[in-house]
Amino acid sequence: MKLRILLTSVVLAWSVAAIAQTPNAYDLNVKLAEQYYRSGDFLKAAQSYSQAFFSNKNLGLITDRYKAACCWAMTNEVDSSFYQLEKIVKTGFYTNYHEIVTEPDLIVLHNDSRWKNIIMTIKALKDKERENLNLPVVAALDSVYVDDQFPRRVLMSIEKSGGLRSARWEAKAKEIMRQDSLNLPRITKILDQYGWLGKEEIGIEGNRTLFLVIQHADIKTQEKYLPMLRAAVISGKASASSLALLEDRVSLRQINKQIYGSQIGQNYFTGAYYVLPMDDPENVNKRRAAVGLEPLEGYVKQWGIAWSIEHYYKDLEMNKVPSSPGIRRLTPIKDKVTRPFPAVN
Structure with missing residues (x-):
């Protein structure tokens, strides 16, 4: 279910009318x-x-x-x-x-x-x-979206039911990484042929699919297409918030610090989530507001994190986060060994 930001987006609208009285x-x-x-x-x-x-x-x-x-x-x-x-x-x-x-x-x-x-x-x-969209591209993106998101949502469902580190969880994680490798050439082919298509050309979900697959790609691919996404934001074909998420992913992989606090780590033993290292965490909400992201306090609630600077530094010390490869890190407390698993956000 969508208590998390990265899997899908639904327009906030009333099912009958706006909330009225209480x-x-x-x-x-x-x-x-x-x-x-x-x-x-x-x-x-x-x-x-x-x-x-x-x-x-x-x-x-x-x-x-x-x-x-x-x-x-x-x-x-x-x-x-x-x-x-x-x-x-x-x-x-x-x-x-x-x-x-x-x-x-x-x-x-x-x-x-x-x-x-x-x-x-x-x-x-x-x-x-979709009547005025590029339907062949939309159809291709539809398939990729399902292949990218469905196994991730199953993984979160397994984790939610207490299956973290279970054989089923491990198998699904491997399946996701394998599927990511298959999705990537399907997306890069579209990007190389058309550039970064906007929602007017492929719809909101198609536009988001381009971002999701690049967000889940290897660092070389992300570095290659990051300038294209930056240009797409300037031209109105992509959202500044999507760019912020990819900037965070790349920054973590390059210098082990993110900018907007979008990347979340998880302790391998306890399952507890925490915000991965940031540059200038005291001013993170100013940077988030500038690109249309909600305050960090609201964003991290979906992972059960109560945000404060004190908790942030305490969590980092407890988990001793090493150089991040830009995918979700699950960090044991005891021996500080990290293991890479599929990126969710």
Whole structure:
């Protein structure tokens, strides 16, 4: 489910109308639901989302209804899950086809006849959006997006259920790195032929797919296409926030320090997350604001990190982060040995 920034993006819109009267009750229940979800109590998470909608005359954000659908599905309450999905599709005109078809939390719904109807409706809405796009390139990018994101979301699902370091987790991590090597030439071929295509040419998801595959590539590839992404931002064909993420990845690999705090490490033994080394961490939020990124405090909450300068330095000391290769590092406390695994963000 999208409690993380890098796997997908959904436009923040209301499924019926804007939150009207009791925003405090709504927000508090949503925050409570997110806490329950992170702790693995999906039933209480789902109930908290329902309470949030009830407190606001059954109105809610598309993103919150999507999360509610995931929580109900995780408890095998398929009717309640479909109710939320139908809300965002029929009333909210949800079109994020790739997010929903790669969502591990919703797998239990796939054999239900209602699932096919939901997917067909979303696809029809998306096809209408694509009428003026470069459809052959869009189709190629659609396939790459699924190949890039689905196994990563499965990996996070395995980790969430306590499977960190399990044989299944290790196998999926290797599968992701193998798939990344297959995705890369498909994307570089497009970039070398067309340059960095904007959303007007390949849609928002297609544009993001270009970034994701380069973000998950080796350092030589990232250094080659980083100037192209910089130029695309200047010309309006890519977002400054995507550029910031790639700048962080490259900077970590080159000098072991990032700029915007987007890259997250994870302790191999405890599973605890922490922010990888930064240059001038005291002023990171000023730099993030300049490129359209939310404050670091909000960004790192999805990994259960309570941001403060004191915690940041304490985490670095505890994990003793060595030179980063730009992919997620899982660092044991005891012997300080690091192991590379697939980049998630």
